[in-house]
Amino acid sequence: MNYRAFGRLGWNVSEVGFGMWGIAGGEGGWTGSDDERGMQALQLAVNNGCNFFDTAWIYGRGHSERMLGRLLRNNPDNPPIVATKVPPKNREWPSRRGDKLEDIFPPDHIRTYVDKSLENLDRGSLQLLQFHVWEDDWAHDERWMRVVDDLKSEKLIDGIGISVNRWEPENVIRTLETGLIDSVQVIYNIFDQAPMDQLIPLCAQHQIAVIARVPFDEGSLTGTLTKQSIWPEGDWRNSYFVRENLHATVDRVEALKQDLPVGMTLAECALRFILSNPGITTVIPGMRALGNVEQNLECSSKGPLPPPTSCSVLRRTAGIERQRHGRNERRTIMFN
Numbered sequence: 001m002n003y004r005a006f007g008r009l010g011w012n013v014s015e016v017g018f019g020m021w022g023i024a025g026g027e028g029g030w031t032g033s034d035d036e037r038g039m040q041a042l043q044l045a046v047n048n049g050c051n052f053f054d055t056a057w058i059y060g061r062g063h064s065e066r067m068l069g070r071l072l073r074n075n076p077d078n079p080p081i082v083a084t085k086v087p088p089k090n091r092e093w094p095s096r097r098g099d100k101l102e103d104i105f106p107p108d109h110i111r112t113y114v115d116k117s118l119e120n121l122d123r124g125s126l127q128l129l130q131f132h133v134w135e136d137d138w139a140h141d142e143r144w145m146r147v148v149d150d151l152k153s154e155k156l157i158d159g160i161g162i163s164v165n166r167w168e169p170e171n172v173i174r175t176l177e178t179g180l181i182d183s184v185q186v187i188y189n190i191f192d193q194a195p196m197d198q199l200i201p202l203c204a205q206h207q208i209a210v211i212a213r214v215p216f217d218e219g220s221l222t223g224t225l226t227k228q229s230i231w232p233e234g235d236w237r238n239s240y241f242v243r244e245n246l247h248a249t250v251d252r253v254e255a256l257k258q259d260l261p262v263g264m265t266l267a268e269c270a271l272r273f274i275l276s277n278p279g280i281t282t283v284i285p286g287m288r289a290l291g292n293v294e295q296n297l298e299c300s301s302k303g304p305l306p307p308p309t310s311c312s313v314l315r316r317t318a319g320i321e322r323q324r325h326g327r328n329e330r331r332t333i334m335f336n
């Protein structure tokens with residue numbers, strides 16, 4: 001496993017981390033999770049060098065954090081780095097233009113959820129707390145700055161991050177320019193490369209860590225979906241892969257598959273595409289199957305994809321992105 005410096009906080013984090021949404025199951029999330037299998041997947045990741053785990057209070061309403069707490073207790077000599085998220089008070093993903101900070105992240109709400117997360121994780125402090133939605137209009141609002149400053153001086157958190165809304169990578173730029181944010185979490189994958197326009201270069205300039213989430217586009221970039229794919233009732237993927245998105249996505253995946261280097265799976269290509277970008281600090285695939293954990297962590301040792309001149313899949317990615325026009329209208333309510 002290769003490690004990269006986590007922005008100005010300087011932690012040595014595994015370049016392949018672990019996304020802990022799916023593993024927790026629960027309302028508004030993924031079906032098909034199983035705690036014992038999930039704990040095995042987490043431990044296997046630790047054994048194979050993964051040390052960065054991304055969770056959130058909303059993932060199973062504390063369940064994902066409690067699983068991570070178990071993992072921490074089971075690995076006292078080699079404790080993984082914890083990144084969690086405070087949910088918006090109105091419980092709506094994403095936030096909307098015009099939302100007021102006092103309705104989404106009032107100071108007492110932030111503190112309440114820091115306490116809940118600490119209890120779930122069974123810890124005295126959090127390494128990274130992230131805002132789970134964001135509006136850049138809040139950039140200069142001193143109320144979030146004050147509470148973050150207090151949490152840091154009380155040593156309840158070491159770092160503060162923002163998880164930007166799906167398909168809105170620029171809805172954070174002014175906030176990053178305040179110099180007060182340590183990390184950004186953003187969707188960056190073969191289909192969603194818009195963060196390279198402004199966000200990732202800006203982060204490099206300011207030493208802000210970049211956590212690349214949803215590397216497989218919620219599963220399409222593993223090559224396993226068809227135009228008939230459907231998930232059990234209650235699985236949020238039914239609301240993401242609605243017919244219009246599913247059909248267009250499967251077509252793009254099929255086109256991409258034609259260009260894969262011999263012997264490389266689409267999932268490997270998707271992860272190594274992200275790892276090829278030095279502007280990314282860590283990528284956090286969701287993975288519950290033990291075989292997926294093994295394969296994903298192995299990608300680190302395989303290194304970047306070959307240069308575009310010799311790799312047709314990289315040339316292909318240039319034209320295969322989701323249409324950027326209308327990106328902001330394609331909003332997904334992830335949880336109620």
Ligand SMILES: NC(=O)c1ccc[n+]([C@@H]2O[C@H](COP(=O)([O-])OP(=O)(O)OC[C@H]3O[C@@H](n4cnc5c(N)ncnc54)[C@H](OP(=O)(O)O)[C@@H]3O)[C@@H](O)[C@H]2O)c1
Pocket residue numbers: 018019020021022054055132163164185213214215216217218219222267268284285286287288289291292293295296
């Ligand atoms: N707003 C936010 O802040 C936000 C939103 C979404 C996600 N996230 C974070 O980002 C993380 C990653 O995103 P995600 O979990 O939604 O989606 P993802 O990582 O794009 O895709 C996960 C899916 O890929 C499958 N998979 C993983 N490795 C595979 C492999 N090698 N071969 C074939 N299939 C493979 C998983 O299957 P199995 O599970 O069966 O192994 C799962 O179905 C989340 O867990 C969460 O931590 C944050």
